[in-house]
Amino acid sequence: MVNVVALSVFIVFFILVTVLGFVAARWRRGDLSLLNEWGLAGRRFGTVITWFLLGGDLYTAYTFVAVPGLMFNSGATGFFAVPYTIVAYPLVYLLMPRFWSVARKHGYITASDFVRDRFGSSTLALVVAFTGILATMPYIALQMFGIEVSIAQMGVPVEAALIIAFLILAAYTYTSGLRAPAMIALVKDLMIFTVMIAAIIVIPIKLGGFGNIFAAAHTKHLSAIAQGTTFRDLLTTPQAQLAYATLALGSALALFLYPHAMTGVLSSSSRQVVKRNAALLPLYSLMLGLLALLGYMAIAAGTGVTSQPAFHNYKANGAVPSLMSWAFPDWFAGFAFAAISIGALVPAAVMSIAAANLFTRNIYKEYFRPNCSDREESTVAKVVSLVVKFGALLFILLVPATNIINFQLLGGVWIIQTLPPVFLGLYTNWMHRWAMIIGWAGGMIAGTWMAVANNFASSVFTISLGNVKIAAYIAVYSLLLNLVLTLILTPVFRALGVPSGKDNTQPSDYEEEGLAALPKEPLMEELA
Amino acid sequence: MVTRTEKRRWPLLLLIIPFIATLLPFLYNSYQPELIGIPFFYWYQLLWTILGALVTGIVYWLKA
Numbered sequence: 001m002v003n004v005v006a007l008s009v010f011i012v013f014f015i016l017v018t019v020l021g022f023v024a025a026r027w028r029r030g031d032l033s034l035l036n037e038w039g040l041a042g043r044r045f046g047t048v049i050t051w052f053l054l055g056g057d058l059y060t061a062y063t064f065v066a067v068p069g070l071m072f073n074s075g076a077t078g079f080f081a082v083p084y085t086i087v088a089y090p091l092v093y094l095l096m097p098r099f100w101s102v103a104r105k106h107g108y109i110t111a112s113d114f115v116r117d118r119f120g121s122s123t124l125a126l127v128v129a130f131t132g133i134l135a136t137m138p139y140i141a142l143q144m145f146g147i148e149v150s151i152a153q154m155g156v157p158v159e160a161a162l163i164i165a166f167l168i169l170a171a172y173t174y175t176s177g178l179r180a181p182a183m184i185a186l187v188k189d190l191m192i193f194t195v196m197i198a199a200i201i202v203i204p205i206k207l208g209g210f211g212n213i214f215a216a217a218h219t220k221h222l223s224a225i226a227q228g229t230t231f232r233d234l235l236t237t238p239q240a241q242l243a244y245a246t247l248a249l250g251s252a253l254a255l256f257l258y259p260h261a262m263t264g265v266l267s268s269s270s271r272q273v274v275k276r277n278a279a280l281l282p283l284y285s286l287m288l289g290l291l292a293l294l295g296y297m298a299i300a301a302g303t304g305v306t307s308q309p310a311f312h313n314y315k316a317n318g319a320v321p322s323l324m325s326w327a328f329p330d331w332f333a334g335f336a337f338a339a340i341s342i343g344a345l346v347p348a349a350v351m352s353i354a355a356a357n358l359f360t361r362n363i364y365k366e367y368f369r370p371n372c373s374d375r376e377e378s379t380v381a382k383v384v385s386l387v388v389k390f391g392a393l394l395f396i397l398l399v400p401a402t403n404i405i406n407f408q409l410l411g412g413v414w415i416i417q418t419l420p421p422v423f424l425g426l427y428t429n430w431m432h433r434w435a436m437i438i439g440w441a442g443g444m445i446a447g448t449w450m451a452v453a454n455n456f457a458s459s460v461f462t463i464s465l466g467n468v469k470i471a472a473y474i475a476v477y478s479l480l481l482n483l484v485l486t487l488i489l490t491p492v493f494r495a496l497g498v499p500s501g502k503d504n505t506q507p508s509d510y511e512e513e514g515l516a517a518l519p520k521e522p523l524m525e526e527l528a
Numbered sequence: 529m530v531t532r533t534e535k536r537r538w539p540l541l542l543l544i545i546p547f548i549a550t551l552l553p554f555l556y557n558s559y560q561p562e563l564i565g566i567p568f569f570y571w572y573q574l575l576w577t578i579l580g581a582l583v584t585g586i587v588y589w590l591k592a
Contacts, residue, residue, distance in 0.1 A: 082573045083550035086580040090543035093584050211565030234557055234569055241553040249551055275588050282581035289574045 002155040006325075006334030010154065013191070013338035014168070017184050017345070021172025024179040035378045038177035039109060039357045040267045047276050049182055050268040054277060055284045056185030056346040057264045058255065060139075061146025063288050064192070064340045066405055069316040071295025075221060075231045077240065079292055083248035085285035088255045093278035096256060097271045098426045098510040105509045110354075111262050112362040115421045120501020121433035122366055127440055128418045129362035132259040133388075135415035136355045138407035139258070140392035143351070145317075145404045146344035148396065150337035153310035153321035159397060165341065166393045173349045173389070174382050178267055181349035188346050191339035193287065195324075199297075199336075200290050203327045207300045213293070216300035239471040243460040250475040254416040257423070259354030260347060271513055291320075298323045314401060348389065356385035406456035413447035413459075413475045420486050426510065429503045435489035439482040447478030539590040546580040 028044060030037035045053060063081070070078030099114070108114045112132065116125035144162060151161045172180045204210055217233045224231035235241045255261060268274055298305045298319040304326040305311055310318030324336040360381040365372055372380075396404065417440045420431055450461040451474055462471045494500070549555070556572040563571045 076569060079570065079573065082577065086550050086573075086576050087547050089580065089584055090546055093543060093587065094540065209565050211562075214565060214567055214570075233567070234559065235553050241557065244553050245551045279581055279585040279588050282577050282584070285580075286574060286577040289570075289577055293570070 003153075003325075003330055003334070005330035006337065007154050007156060009331050009334030010150075010338045010341070013335070013342065014165075017187060017342050018168050018172065020183050020187065021168070021176060021180040024172070024183040025176040027179050027183060032175075032177060033375045033378050035109060035357065035360065035374065035381055036107075038378050039353055039381055040263065041178040041182060043104070043267055043269060045182065045268050045273070047273050047280070050264070050273050050277050051280050052185040052189050053182045053267065053350075054261070054264040054281060056181065056188050056343070057260055057350045058281070058347075059192075059284050059288060059343075060347040061143045061340070061344040062408065063291060064343055065146045065149055065317055065320055066142070066408075067288065067292050068295035068298070068320045069318075071292050072298050072316040072319045073231065073295075075217065075233045076235055077232070077244060077247075078295060079289075080244050080247040080251070081292060082285065082289040083245075084251040084255075085288055086282065087248060088252040089278045089282055089285075091252060092256055092281075093275060095423055095426055096265050096274045096278070099262070100265055100268065100271050100274050101512045102426070102505055102509045103266050105512060106505065109266065110259065110358050110361050111257070111418070111422045112358055115425060116362070116366075117504040118425050118429055119421060119431075119433045119436070120503065121437075124421055124433045124437055124501075125362055126366070127437055128421060129358040131414055131418050131440070131444075132358045133355045135411035136259055136351050137388065137391060137395065138404065138411045139260075140348050140351045140355075140389065141395040141399070141404050142408045143344040143348040144392055144396040145401060147341045148401075149310050149314050149318050150321050150340045152313050153308065153318065153325055154334070154337060155309060162393065162396065165345070166389060169345050169348060170386050170389050173352060173385055177382075178263065178350065178353055181346045181353075182267070184342065184349075185346050188339070188342045191335070192343050195336045195339045196287050196290060198332070199294060199324070199327070203294070203297045203301075203323070206327060207297060213296050213300045216302075217296045220299055239462070239469055243471045243473065246473040246476040247459065250416060250473040250479070251412060253419060253423075253479070254412045254475060257415045257418050258351075259358055260351040263350055263354040263357065294320050294323055301326055317401065317405070348392070352385040352388045352392075353381075355388045356381040359384045359388075403456065406451075409456070409459045409474075410448065410451050413451060413478055414444060416475045416479050417443040417447070417482050419479060420482060430490065431486050432490040432493040432498070433501050434493050434498060435486045438489055439484075439486035442485045443478040443482030446481050447474050450474045450477065536591060539587045542583055542587050545583050546576065549579070550576050 025032065030042045032038045036042060067078060067081045103114060106117060112125045112129040115128045116122055147165050148158055148162055152158055204213060207213055220231050221233040235244050265274055301323060305319060305322045308322035308325050311322040321337060324333045328336065360377055364380050365377060420436050420439060424431060454461060459474055460471050461474045461477060462469055550573060556569055558569060559567040561568055
């Protein structure tokens with residue numbers, strides 16, 4: 001059954017966003033045939049726009065769909081997303097201003113550009129670019145999945161609707177570049193905050209207060225113990241605690257290695273903007289924490305949720321759309337589905353732009369057309385952004401839904417392997433380029449192997465040392481292996497006389513405030 | 529360009545506080561005390577989204 005009211009509201013907001021996406025091309029007009037303009041919007045975003053863009057970019061369908069789904073299925077473990085997005089920002093404060101400064105000074109558009117210059121190694125740069133693209137693809141597919149569960153709840157044929165959403169996204173990203181998601185992010189965030197505030201007030205009232213919600217989760221906890229299943233509403237074992245902490249830390253380390261996060265940072269107009277956002281972005285983390293609790297609310301709502309179509313088709317991943325239908329009148333449910341779907345389009349657009357930037361700068365230009373013109377560079381990026389999104393669309397149409405979240409898990413394991421050259425590289429060039437390449441390979445192989453050994457069912461891997469069992473996030477184990485290899489092999493390569501690459505950056509490049517000549521914009525003028 | 533000569537490094541050490549507060553689950557892994565029906569485990573971490581932002585804000589304000 002198609003829910004006509006919900007669908008109408010949904011379509012109205014989709015049209016609004018599509019129009020905005022195309023209008024964005026004229027916003028703070030720049031020459032969109034330059035990659036710096038198309039892919040980084042001319043690096044002119046101030047504090048407010050950067051806040052919306054990064055918030056819209058980092059808090060994705062993973063936040064709205066997968067995290068509450070994990071809370072529904074596994075309980076307290078799923079709440080790791082909260083400490084994850086708390087500790088991510090002190091790291092941002094330490095690392096990203098340095099990255100911003102050196103990128104501005106040398107005109108870098110990607111992390112791979114930086115690595116190439118810092119370590120004088122195009123192979124290492126290729127490794128970073130390849131990993132970035134590889135890790136981004138399943139992440140874009142996850143965004144499409146977020147749209148899919150919302151559409152399914154409205155009773156619309158999923159494939160056809162997804163293809164339409166894809167075409168809209170592809171068209172405005174192609175014409176407007178990063179300006180489109182930046183402008184749409186404003187609408188997205190207002191919609192998501194509206195839904196969140198409504199949900200966090202209305203649903204607990206309907207369910208008789210937070211006491212009842214957590215009592216329902218505790219009942220599920222007790223029956224899980226009786227039945228030998230894994231749901232727990234606290235971290236009941238030392239293993240669970242270590243797993244929780246490593247999931248949070250590993251995810252936080254990985255977050256700003258993702259190309260779409262870097263793109264958001266580089267599009268900002270100054271180092272101060274980056275620092276201010278490190279203090280302002282946690283407001284979204286509070287929202288994420290409250291949204292995570294929707295998983296428990298879905299438990300408390302019982303058959304009100306489990307009888308809904310999205311839950312029927314997607315189990316726990318359909319919990320949030322199902323809860324919205326149960327709790328709200330059709331028109332507001334339609335608004336909520338539009339919020340989730342637009343919330344998925346913004347990161348999908350930035351991710352495809354970031355992947356396109358990587359391909360164009362660090363593979364196409366580096367290996368195929370070293371002398372290509374600026375115009376050609378920008379054209380290739382636009383086309384690649386289409387290819388990347390099309391790949392994600394095929395992925396979502398062909399691969400079973402549960403595997404999509406598992407691939408995203410692998411994405412985190414992969415991207416964290418670029419930490420030594422990118423993050424450590426912001427502070428030191430001590431590491432030998434070949435040591436980092438071997439460390440990367442070791443981490444990739446070990447991490448992928450552990451995920452396969454787990455049958456992709458969990459991102460936590462258990463190691464038994466005699467009687468002691470250690471359970472931790474796969475990304476953390478594999479990163480440790482990577483770091484140990486890098487640390488040991490660096491002096492080995494030096495001793496063997498393998499030449500280090502030439503560092504083209506100066507220590508002062510990492511501290512500079514940037515072009516002080518840029519006009520200081522009043523906050524509200526930014527929005528105009 | 530004039531760099532700020534009064535630039536201080538020590539406030540950066542404050543950034544370690546959110547890590548200690550949230551990455552050691554034994555500090556907060558309990559039901560009690562509850563707040564409006566929410567177990568400690570959950571409201572403590574929600575509270576730290578705000579406290580964590582405050583710490584970063586203070587570091588910024590101290591011009592690190």
